[in-house]
Amino acid sequence: MTNDDDFAAYQFLAQETEDHRWAFGTGFSDPLEGIDTSVPAGVDAAALAAYCLALGDDALIYSHRLQQWVTRMPELEEETALANIALDLLGQARLLLSRAGQAEGAGRDEDRLAFFRTEGEFRNVRLVEAADADFAELAGRLLVFSAWRLALFGELTGSADPVLAAIAGKGVKELTYHRDYAAQWVIRLGDGTELSHARMQAALAVIWPLFDELFRADAVAARLPGAAADPAGLRAEVDGVLDAVLGAATLDRPEGAPMAPVAGQTGRQGVHTEALGYVLAELQSVARAYPDATW
Amino acid sequence: MAEPRDEKAEVRSGWPLYEVFLRGKRGLNHVHVGSLHAADAQMALHHARDLYTRRNEGVSIWVVAARDITASSPDEKDPFFAPSGDKVYRHPTFYDIPEDVPHM
Numbered sequence: 001m002t003n004d005d006d007f008a009a010y011q012f013l014a015q016e017t018e019d020h021r022w023a024f025g026t027g028f029s030d031p032l033e034g035i036d037t038s039v040p041a042g043v044d045a046a047a048l049a050a051y052c053l054a055l056g057d058d059a060l061i062y063s064h065r066l067q068q069w070v071t072r073m074p075e076l077e078e079e080t081a082l083a084n085i086a087l088d089l090l091g092q093a094r095l096l097l098s099r100a101g102q103a104e105g106a107g108r109d110e111d112r113l114a115f116f117r118t119e120g121e122f123r124n125v126r127l128v129e130a131a132d133a134d135f136a137e138l139a140g141r142l143l144v145f146s147a148w149r150l151a152l153f154g155e156l157t158g159s160a161d162p163v164l165a166a167i168a169g170k171g172v173k174e175l176t177y178h179r180d181y182a183a184q185w186v187i188r189l190g191d192g193t194e195l196s197h198a199r200m201q202a203a204l205a206v207i208w209p210l211f212d213e214l215f216r217a218d219a220v221a222a223r224l225p226g227a228a229a230d231p232a233g234l235r236a237e238v239d240g241v242l243d244a245v246l247g248a249a250t251l252d253r254p255e256g257a258p259m260a261p262v263a264g265q266t267g268r269q270g271v272h273t274e275a276l277g278y279v280l281a282e283l284q285s286v287a288r289a290y291p292d293a294t295w
Numbered sequence: 296m297a298e299p300r301d302e303k304a305e306v307r308s309g310w311p312l313y314e315v316f317l318r319g320k321r322g323l324n325h326v327h328v329g330s331l332h333a334a335d336a337q338m339a340l341h342h343a344r345d346l347y348t349r350r351n352e353g354v355s356i357w358v359v360a361a362r363d364i365t366a367s368s369p370d371e372k373d374p375f376f377a378p379s380g381d382k383v384y385r386h387p388t389f390y391d392i393p394e395d396v397p398h399m
Contacts, residue, residue: 028351075310077331081345181341188334 054123056096062128115287136203143182155229190249212258
């Protein structure tokens with residue numbers, strides 16, 4: 001046997017195939033590819049704009065609150081998990097605000113809507129405004145938010161607006177994971193040590209007054225039959241999920257009174273808690289200091 | 296607040312190490328991609344998803360507690376691996392394969 005033969009044998013074994021980079025991510029796709037973005041006949045464009053704006057605001061504000069946890073999480077692995085979740089929600093916010101701008105037709109893009117509206121023009125629910133006081137509150141709020149939003153997006157996958165349906169279809173997979181992640185931590189803490197149980201129970205007491213607002217009748221949704229979801233119709237599913245998680249976590253459902261509306265108005269009408277102003281100050285400061293700056 | 300902080304430090308050092316294996320869309324086998332800390336196997340699976348599949352790398356994840364892996368020792372490198380270093384004939388590439396033998 002010659003050395004040339006040796007070489008040929010090794011070369012044969014080492015030869016590259018088209019799959020040599022298979023370990024890298026492949027197969028990325030655009031969820032809105034090929035979808036007609038004109039507002040369908042029979043859908044009230046102004047109401048659709050307002051509806052997408054509200055759903056976008058929920059994601060935008062909550063994403064910002066979750067981002068504030070980055071560098072403060074108890075473990076590096078958890079930090080990445082939470083950053084992923086915040087990014088998923090930011091992605092949902094971008095698509096929804098863009099859709100709101102399209103349906104509105106006044107030339108406002110996602111950035112204009114995110115960075116140049118005042119507090120009273122935001123339409124997010126009040127649940128997403130406060131900073132979490134501790135990790136238990138983070139887990140509890142994320143559980144409530146993602147259980148509710150998953151039920152909502154599940155309905156919206158059948159929306160008469162194809163763009164909203166596609167955004168919801170993408171979001172359902174993300175939110176399923178968020179809910180799973182949050183439920184896992186609520187159960188670990190609730191069914192953990194005496195201290196973790198007490199803190200998880202205390203966190204739920206802080207969050208629960210904001211729960212009923214998620215299911216309040218919404219005049220905007222009412223103008224969008226077939227395109228929007230009826231908030232009250234989501235309650236049974238969300239209750240079922242939360243009861244199952246709280247049961248497994250040996251936690252009690254808090255019984256405190258809901259946070260009262262102000263003159264009959266809540267987040268969806270632009271009436272917010274004090275905390276939103278602080279979020280917006282941070283979120284919008286750069287865009288307002290350097291309007292239309294690019295990099 | 297000194298007490299809870301101490302308690303936390305104790306818990307952190309208690310999270311065991313897990314090794315993570317991923318299979319990509321076009322990969323046939325799971326490949327070792329790294330390791331992470333988690334309280335149990337289920338959490339390790341979640342962490343693996345969050346740390347190692349962010350760029351659409353995987354369609355399947357295995358996690359294995361690092362303590363459950365029996366590994367060869369670097370000290371045994373020569374007796375273990377050197378003997379096969381000069382035996383290229385163990386590869387079945389020196390045979391003429393008849394045309395009608397499939398899947399070779």
